[in-house]
Amino acid sequence: MRDFQFVKPSSIADAVKALSSEGAVALSGGQTLIPTMKQRLNTPDVLVSLTGIAEMTGVCRGDSGLHIGAATPHATVAAEAGAHYPALACLAAGIGDPAVRSRGTIGGSLANNDPSACYPSAVLGSGAVIVTNARQIAADDYFLGMFSTALEEGEIITEVRFPIPEKAAYVKFDQPASRFALTGVFVAKFASGVRVAITGASNDGVFRWAEAEAALSASFTPDAIEGLSLSGDDMISDLHGTGAYRAHLCKVLTKRAVLAAC
Known part of the structure; x- marks a missing residue:
């Protein structure tokens, strides 16, 4: 790990100003950033901690x-x-283990947008709003692909606003070593319909399963999606599971x- 400056502002305005410096990177819980810095995959000149705001x-x-x-930490x-x-x-x-939950934050998870992280499915499945220092972004417009989001340079997430559904649940199949989701599904039933968001499965990151949403909006029962299936062609395939296996897990x-x- 190379030398860097550490800044811990006490306000959002000061954080935005600090991030305008060349080579500055925002630090929240650091559960992804710090390991990549140790491996010299990420070499910021300035770390701007957001945890003092x-x-x-x-x-x-x-x-x-x-x-x-x-x-706010996961815990x-x-x-x-x-x-x-x-x-x-x-x-x-x-999420993770007690050590990860005590340090990792919801904003850090969403800014990183790991394809197997849990929070993106909750945000997309709930139809939440991501609030930044500059604007509000609807969940459907925020996630742009694996490790990619609508955040612009120097923009930081300040708050997440979740509509509260009538019913909801999250179920994931753990990758036992990391506790990330090999596949995870967040289902939320609102008066206007059902949203289904899946993480850990697609090469494009978190996504909504539109066919399941339509079926469950008509009948909110497990049997409603019995005739549906997803293709494994665009799913993640690695030593933990094939694309076909992940597609099966989605259902x-x-x-x-x-x-x-229910």
Whole structure:
């Protein structure tokens, strides 16, 4: 790891200013950034920590649903979101291990957009809004592909706003070493219809399964998707599982999520 400067601003405005410096990179929980720095895959000149910004932490009920500060650790979401959004709290409680949950943050996870991370499925499945220092981005417009998002240079996530559904559940098939989702499915039922978001399966990252959404909006039961299937052609295929296997898991886990939500 090469030398770098460390800056810990106390306000969003100061953080944005610090990030305008050449070679500056935002640091939230650091669960991905620090390991890549150790391997010299990422060599920032300045690390701008976001964890000292009070207005970017906390879980509270707001006019548009459940509001979570981007620098809020997974453990806090697991402990405090349950009274309002149990499925989201359950998802947070299953991320990594206690050490990861105490340091990793929701904003860091969404900014990184790992194709097997859990939070992207909750955000997309809930139809959440990602709030940054400059604008608000709908979940359907935010995720652009593997490790790719709509965030612009110097833009930071400050808050995530989750509409609260009538019913919801998240089910994942763990990769046992990393605790990432080999495949994970978040299902949320709203008065306007059902959203189904899948992580860990596609080469393009998190995605919505439109056919399952239509079927479940008509009948919110596991049997509603019995005749549906996904192709494994565009799915991740590695030593942990083939594309066909992940495609099969999408259907199995969607059924389990619907059953859990019911």
